[in-house]
Amino acid sequence: MDIKSMKYYLYWLYCQFELITCSYLMEPWEKLLFYSFNITMLVMVLYIAYIFVPVHITMAFQFFLHLFGNQHENTVSIVK
């Protein structure tokens, strides 16, 4: 029962996306082009986030520690 309304809700969200970006009006090959471009961009952004965000967070963490305390940690040499 919940799965059905969940699926309907997801379908409705997909309709809204189609309407806002006007892919509702496009012919099938245009839709293919548009979606593949969007999905490629999204996958690339997620991949970059996956690789780089932990490194950036640890570096920021150390920067703030250095600002407030004054001790260097031993693990500072993660960055090559």
Add this chain to the structure above:
Amino acid sequence: MLVAVLTYVGYGVLTLFGYLRDFMRQWKIEKCQNATEREEQKDFVPLYQDFENFYNRNLYMRIRDSWNRPICSVPGAKVDMMERVSHDYNWTFTYTGRVIKDIINMGSYNYLGFAQKAGTCQEAAAKVLSQYGAGVCSTRQEMGNLDKHEELEKLVARFLGVESAMAYGMGFATNSMNIPALVGKGCLILSDELNHASLVLGARLSGATIRIFKHNNMQSLEKLLKDAIVHGQPRTRRPWKKILILVEGIYSMEGSIVRLPEVIALKKKYKSYLYLDEAHSIGALGPTGRGVVEYFGLSPEDVDVMMGTFTKSFGAAGGYIGGKKELIDYLRTYSHSAVYATSLSPPVVEQIITSMKCIMGEDGTNVGKARVQQLAENTRYFRRRLKEMGFIIYGNEDSPVVPLMLYMPAKIGAFGREMLKRNIGVVVVGFPATPIIESRARFCLSAAHTKEMLDTALKEINEVGDLLQLKYSRHRLVPLLDRPFDETTYEETED
């Protein structure tokens, strides 16, 4: 704010794809199905490269099936429509042969419900058709002046409360052919921002100087009037020969009513003339249907030229101009439409005469008054319910023209198609008639709509509004909150 950004996103995506398709058409990867120049003309000035043609090729073609739909019955409260499909994405249409019956008609300008195929108007028109025939075969000045026309003009003058009136065959031609007869070079025309194309065309044809004031904005109009009186004509500084203010009773794309008392006060203060185009408001406003002048309780003598059309509330075709006797006598000789255009056809004239008598109550029944009241009730009910549902509606509380904002380009096509699937016919409007980000769906209410029809329509609009997420309004409206009199402009939210 979010809606505006998303609308631009939608238009941006469509523009990109438009450029892609144009590129493919140019390089012959795709077959070009629209008009292009011939090979020999390729070195001339390009004909199809401006924005309007780009828009036409790429955006309008995708949603074209919501317009030019062929109907095959009288456009009353319910209408029949021929079904058509397109196999190549709206470049060509084929008829399936099926007829969709009983579509609730929310798009015809049938304000008092006189578009009928049975009833007193139709019988009278049929009798006149058998007496006079259908064609007039002449212009008004030569042999086309029938006694029916004289009768009609006396009746129109009595209806409006003016001294004299004259009727023409076509409403658009009334405006565009008579404004050049009234003003010329050396005169000034002050016209509202959102005036109809016929008024704009007439103003341009006349050769007078045209200045535009902001829609329904009396400060802008007063500033222009002051400048005109103080500075006079641009180079020579002579005083203007005539100053004519062009306004409309109800603006058909906004649904707003003109602020007539203030315009008349300004006109009297600065000694200019007023031309009032009551195309949509005659028959639809006022306690007895005499138009916007009666709605505000003013005297028709204050308006110098009262123009209107018979197309909307009277169920016929044509236009009229009413005013003082000298003005109308002048127009009978000097107007282009009187000299060159064919006069009204006799059955049409009889339809106008019968429906006007019905509205005035002279045929002995109560039908006219009942229709005017039914229209006012329908208008208030419909507008209140739509606002409660949460849509953004433009226009004054009492105008039977109800624009519902859609904003995003894909929703224009989606709204038209979804409503047709649910058996309701609506008119959606997009770029050339409205600003590009403010596309809307326009409902025209009618006295022929019963409450059940309105309820069905409202239910379907509610469903479609939820499906397409059209309920943009952020106001929480308290029901039965009466808006004060002088708020005749729009803009429900600050977006």
